[in-house]
Amino acid sequence: GAVVSQHPSWVICKSGTSVKIECRSLDFQATTMFWYRQFPKQSLMLMATSNEGSKATYEQGVEKDKFLINHASLTLSTLTVTSAHPEDSSFYICSAESFHGRPYTDTQYFGPGTRLTVL
Amino acid sequence: EDKVVQSPLSLVVHEGDTVTLNCSYEVTNFRSLLWYKQEKKAPTFLFMLTSSGIEKKSGRLSSILDKKELSSILNITATQTGDSAIYLCGSASNSGYALNFGKGTSLLVTP
Numbered sequence: 001g002a003v004v005s006q007h008p009s010w011v012i013c014k015s016g017t018s019v020k021i022e023c024r025s026l027d028f029q030a031t032t033m034f035w036y037r038q039f040p041k042q043s044l045m046l047m048a049t050s051n052e053g054s055k056a057t058y059e060q061g062v063e064k065d066k067f068l069i070n071h072a073s074l075t076l077s078t079l080t081v082t083s084a085h086p087e088d089s090s091f092y093i094c095s096a097e098s099f100h101g102r103p104y105t106d107t108q109y110f111g112p113g114t115r116l117t118v119l
Numbered sequence: 120e121d122k123v124v125q126s127p128l129s130l131v132v133h134e135g136d137t138v139t140l141n142c143s144y145e146v147t148n149f150r151s152l153l154w155y156k157q158e159k160k161a162p163t164f165l166f167m168l169t170s171s172g173i174e175k176k177s178g179r180l181s182s183i184l185d186k187k188e189l190s191s192i193l194n195i196t197a198t199q200t201g202d203s204a205i206y207l208c209g210s211a212s213n214s215g216y217a218l219n220f221g222k223g224t225s226l227l228v229t230p
Contacts, residue, residue, distance in 0.1 A: 034217055043207065043222045093161045108218060110161035
């Protein structure tokens with residue numbers, strides 16, 4: 001149980017285009033999903049917290065107009081990198097909190113990640 | 120500001136060795152500490168620790184939390200080459216949902 005998928009797993013795009021990454025919880029409902037970014041040989045950096053039906057909460061230094069997050073249902077969150085540039089090339093990983101009831105359960109399950117390369 | 124520090128950053132051992140990975144944390148309103156293993160792709164969950172002194176075990180892996188010392192260790196006994204990975208430690212607080220990760224320990228197990 002607690003499987004999270006991401007699509008696509010790998011994308012190459014031209015500079016200036018927008019890229020959408022989907023994150024789905026396959027066998028559970030996730031009211032909260034998280035988007036992370038990881039550079040080579042570095043740890044996960046939290047970009048934003050995505051709550052179903054409301055606006056995402058962005059971490060300091062993350063441009064919300066550049067990284068658009070939509071969490072339209074309990075099983076789907078999307079991250080759109082708008083007007084992508086080479087410096088946006090990175091590994092983007094989402095995670096979802098397994099909803100076993102409140103208060104928080106803490107156990108996050110990660111998607112397989114999306115490798116974005118912007119030329 | 121909440122902080123998670125892992126040590127060592129990198130470790131190379133021979134197959135069969137036992138390793139101990141360390142994680143220390145400074146977290147306001149601490150709730151739990153989690154360990155993940157990351158190979159080529161996204162992290163996979165290993166343990167969640169909330170209570171001090173209670174060891175969690177899964178096969179050759181075990182972990183324990185020391186709330187007095189604000190630290191946790193992850194032990195791997197009889198290491199195998201398949202244990203080669205980055206091991207991440209993350210903390211959760213009652214102040215919010217997200218986990219705060221350390222930089223990870225890169226473990227390489229050689230044959």
